[in-house]
Amino acid sequence: xxxxxxxxxxxxxxxxxxxxxxxxxxxxxxxxxxxxxxxxxxxxxxxxxxxxxxxxxxxxxxxxxxxxxxxxxxxxxxxxxxxxxxxxxxxxxxxxxxxxxxxxxxxxxxxxxxxxxxxxxxxxxxxxxxxxxxxxxxxxxxxxxxxxxxxxxxxxxxxxxxxxxxxxxxxxxxxxxxxxxxxxxxxxxxxxxxxxxxxxxxxxxxxxxxxxxxxxxxxxxxxxxxxxxxxxxxxxxxxxxxxxxxxxxxxxxxxxxxxxxxxxxxxxxxxxxxxxxxxxxxxxxxxxxxxxxxxxxx
Amino acid sequence: xxxxxxxxxxxxxxxxxxxxxxxxxxxxxxxxxxxxxxxxxxxxxxxxxxxxxxxxxxxxxxxxxxxxxxxxxxxxxxxxxxxxxxxxxxxxxxxxxxxxxxxxxxxxxxxxxxxxxxxxxxxxxxxxxxxxxxxxxxxxxxxxxxxxxxxxxxxxxxxxxxxxxxxxxxxxxxxxxxxxxxxxxxxxxxxxxxxxxxxxxxxxxxxxxxxxxxxxxxxxxxxxxxxxxxxxxxxxxxxxxxxxxxxxxxxxxxxxxxxxxxxxxxxxxxxxx
Numbered sequence: 272x273x274x275x276x277x278x279x280x281x282x283x284x285x286x287x288x289x290x291x292x293x294x295x296x297x298x299x300x301x302x303x304x305x306x307x308x309x310x311x312x313x314x315x316x317x318x319x320x321x322x323x324x325x326x327x328x329x330x331x332x333x334x335x336x337x338x339x340x341x342x343x344x345x346x347x348x349x350x351x352x353x354x355x356x357x358x359x360x361x362x363x364x365x366x367x368x369x370x371x372x373x374x375x376x377x378x379x380x381x382x383x384x385x386x387x388x389x390x391x392x393x394x395x396x397x398x399x400x401x402x403x404x405x406x407x408x409x410x411x412x413x414x415x416x417x418x419x420x421x422x423x424x425x426x427x428x429x430x431x432x433x434x435x436x437x438x439x440x441x442x443x444x445x446x447x448x449x450x451x452x453x454x455x456x457x458x459x460x461x462x463x464x465x466x467x468x469x470x471x472x473x474x475x476x477x478x479x480x481x482x483x484x485x486x487x488x489x490x491x492x493x494x495x496x497x498x499x500x501x502x503x504x505x506x507x508x509x510x511x512x513x514x515x516x517x518x519x520x521x522x523x524x525x526x527x528x529x530x531x532x533x534x535x536x537x538x539x540x541x542x543x544x545x546x547x548x549x550x551x552x553x554x555x556x557x558x559x560x561x562x563x564x565x566x567x568x569x
Numbered sequence: 570x571x572x573x574x575x576x577x578x579x580x581x582x583x584x585x586x587x588x589x590x591x592x593x594x595x596x597x598x599x600x601x602x603x604x605x606x607x608x609x610x611x612x613x614x615x616x617x618x619x620x621x622x623x624x625x626x627x628x629x630x631x632x633x634x635x636x637x638x639x640x641x642x643x644x645x646x647x648x649x650x651x652x653x654x655x656x657x658x659x660x661x662x663x664x665x666x667x668x669x670x671x672x673x674x675x676x677x678x679x680x681x682x683x684x685x686x687x688x689x690x691x692x693x694x695x696x697x698x699x700x701x702x703x704x705x706x707x708x709x710x711x712x713x714x715x716x717x718x719x720x721x722x723x724x725x726x727x728x729x730x731x732x733x734x735x736x737x738x739x740x741x742x743x744x745x746x747x748x749x750x751x752x753x754x755x756x757x758x759x760x761x762x763x764x765x766x767x768x769x770x771x772x773x774x775x776x777x778x779x780x781x782x783x784x785x786x787x788x789x790x791x792x793x794x795x796x797x798x799x800x801x802x803x804x805x806x807x808x809x810x811x812x813x814x815x816x817x818x819x820x821x822x823x824x825x826x827x828x829x830x831x832x833x834x835x836x837x838x839x840x841x842x
Contacts, residue, residue: 279669281745285662289655290674292714297681300689300696307692365586373576374583382828383587386594389824389831391774393792394813397799398597401608401806409596412612441593446835453836502685505776509796523687523777531781536691543688554683 308540317534330541340542342517343525346432350521351500354436359493361444366451367481372460381452385445392442396509399438400425403510410437425511428518435506435519443499447492451485458484487564494557498550522546594817601625601811608806624811632808634815636787637794641773642819644706644790648713648772649765655714657761660723661753665730666745675724678717686712687777694781708782709790713772719764725837726760727753763834766827770820791816 308330315322334340365384369377387395402409403424411421424434458480466476482489504523507513513520513528520528522542530539596615600608601624603617628634662668663675693711694703702708730753738748754761776792783789789797795812802808824831 278667278745282662282666282668282671285658285666285745285749286668286674289659289715289720292655293678293681293717295715296693296711297686297689297715297717300692301684303692303696304688307695368579368583368586371579373579375580380583380587382825384590385828385832386821386824387590389770389774389820390594391792391795391813391816391820393774393776393796394816395593397795397809398593398813400799401600401810402593402596407609407611407613407806409592409613416612441590449832449835498685502687505792505796508776509799526687527777527781530691531694536695540691543691547685547688550685551683 304540304543307537308544310537312535312537312540314534317536326537330538331545334538334541334545339517339520340525343520343522346517346519347501347503347521349432350436350503351497353432354439354500355493355496357436358440358444358496359447359489361440362447362492363451363485363489365444365448366455367477369448369452370455381449384448387442388445390442392505393509395442396438396506399441400510403434403437426515428516431511431515431518435503435510438510439503439506447496450488450492454485454488455481487561490560490564491557494553494560497553501546501550501553522549594821597810597813597817600807601814603807605805605807608810609804624805624808625815627808628811628815632798632812633786633794634812637789637791638815640706640783640788641791641816644709644779645769645772647706648710649768651710652713652716652719652768653761653765656716656719656764657723657754657757658749660720661727661749661757663720664724664727665732665735665753678720682717682721690778690781697782703782704784704788706788709779709788712778713768716768719768722764722767722834722837723757723760727757730756759830760834762827763830763837766823766831767834770824773820 309325309327310316311324311326311329313322368374369380369384374380401407403411405411405421405423405426408424410424415421422430424430462480462484463476466480471479502523503521504527507519507521507524508527511519513524523546526539526542526546529535529542599616602620602622603614604619604621604623607614607617663671697703697708697711702711734752734756735748738752743751773790774792775790776796779790779793780796783793786794786797791812795809795816798812799809
C-alpha cells in the first residue's frame with residue numbers, strides 16, 4: 272500500500288505543475304469570464320472595484336440589440352462562408368497535384384507550399400497590404416496588364432473581405448494540404464490503375480477514387496476550419512483596422528476594441544462567451560460527424 | 570527517356586504555383602533592398618535599381634528594431650523552455666505512470682481543448698494586472714505554461730515507450746526522476762524537438778496576447794512593433810518590408826532547418842489524434 276502511494280505521489284509530482292498552471296492561467300480565467308460577463312466591469316471598476324455591479328444578462332441583451340455587434344457577426348460569417356470553401360479547395364487542389372507520381376521534387380514543392388503557414392502573420396499581412404495597394408500594387412498591375420480594371424481592394428467595403436481572404440488562403444492552404452496529402456498517400460495505387468484501365472480520365476478518377484477516400488477528412492477539416500475562421504483578428508487589425516465602413520470588423524476584433532480600447536470588460540466578456548458558444552456548436556457538429564464516420568478521426 | 574507532354578505540363582504547372590506562392594516573400598525581400606520611394610511606382614519594379622541596406626540600418630539605429638528582436642528572441646526562448654518543463658513530464662506521466670484519476674483528468678483536459686484560449690483573455694489580463702505583471706516578460710509568458718495540446722502531443726508519443734524498459738530501470742533501483750531523465754527523455758527527444766519548434770514559432774508569431782499585455786514600447790515583440798510601425802510609416806514600403814524580413818526570416822530559417830520534425834508533429838496532432 273505504502274509503495275503504491277509513494278509511486279502515485281511521484282506520478283502526481285510529474286503532472287502537478289502543468290495541472291496547476293492550467294487551473295490558474297486557463298480554467299480560472301475562463302470561469303471568471305462567465306462571471307465577468309454578468310457585471311458592468313468598465314474603466315471605473317478598473318480604477319476602483321467599488322464601482323462594480325452585477326447586472327445579470329444585461330450585457331447580452333445590449334449586445335444582441337447592438338447593430339455593430341451584429342455587423343461583426345455577419346462579417347465573421349461571411350469570412351467563414353467564403354473562406355472555408357476557398358481555402359479547402361486550394362489545399363485539396365495542391366494536395367492532388369503533389370500526390371501525382373509523375374511530379375518531380377515533391378518534397379521541395381511541399382515545403383514551398385507550406386512555408387507561408389509558418390511565417391509571422393503580422394509581417395505577411397503588412398506585405399499583402401502593399402500587394403493589394405490600389406495604385407502601385409502588384410495584384411492590380413497584373414489585373415490591368417490583362418485588360419481588367421484596377422480594384423480598390425482594401426478601400427471598398429464590397430471587396431475588403433475577398434481581399435483579406437486572398438491573403439488568408441495564401442497563408443494557410445499549406446496546412447490542410449499536408450493533411451490531405453497524408454490521407455491521399457494511404458490510397459493504394461491499384462485503385463488509380465484500375466480506374467485508368469476502366470478508361471477513367473483524371474476528373475473521373477478524382478471523383479470515384481480520390482474523393483471517396485478523403486471524404487471523411489474533408490468534412491472534418493472543413494468544420495475545424497470554420498472554428499479557425501471564427502477567430503480572425505490580426506488580419507483586419509493590421510490590414511484594414513476593421514474598415515472600410517466596419518466591413519472587416521470580426522467578432523474577435525469587436526471583442527478587442529470593446530475590451531481594450533473602450534475598457535468595457537464586462538461587455539467584452541459577453542462577446543467572448545457568445546463567440547465560445549458559436550465555436551462550441553461547430554465543434555459539437557464535428558464530434559457528431561466524426562462519431563458517425565466510425566470514430567477513427569478526431 | 571521519353572517525357573510525355575502531360576507530365577511536362579503537370580511539372581510546369583507545379584513550378585508556376587510554387588512561384589506564385591513564393592512571389593510575395595521574394596518581393597518582400599527585393600523591396601527591402603530598394604531605395605526610399607522606389608517601390609511606389611507603376612508598374613511596380615521587381616528588383617532594386619541599386620541595392621541598399623539603408624532601411625535595415627534605419628530600423629536598427631532609429632526605430633529600435635534591435636530591442637524588439639531581442640524581446641521576441643528572449644520571450645520565444647523562455648516560452649519554449651517553460652512549456653517543455655511543464656508539459657513533457659506531465660505528458661509522460663499521463664501515458665506511463667499509474668495514479669488514481671489519471672484517465673478522468675486526461676479526459677477532462679481533452680474536453681477543455683474545445684475552449685478557445687481567447688475566452689479567458691480578459692480575466693487573465695485583470696489577474697496579471699492585480700499582481701503587477703502587466704507589461705512584463707512574465708506576463709507575456711504565462712499562457713505558454715498551460716498547454717493542453719503540448720501534454721496531448723507528448724502523451725501520444727510516450728505511449729509507445731515499452732513498459733518493460735521502465736520496469737527494468739526500476740528493478741535496477743533507479744528513482745522515478747532518474748528514469749525520466751536517463752531513459753524517458755532520450756526516447757522522447759524527437760517529440761521534444763517538435764514541441765519546442767511549435768512553441769518557439771507560436772510565441773514568435775503570436776500577436777493578440779503580447780499586444781494586450783506588453784503596453785510599453787520598449788517591451789514590444791516584433792509583430793506588435795511591426796503593427797505599430799506600419800500605422801506610422803504606411804508610405805515607407807521599403808522600410809516596412811525590411812521590418813517584415815527581419816520578423817519572418819528567423820522563423821522561416823528555423824522551420825526549413827527542422828521541417829521534418831514540424832510536419833511529423835503536425836500530422837500526429839491532427840489526423841491521427
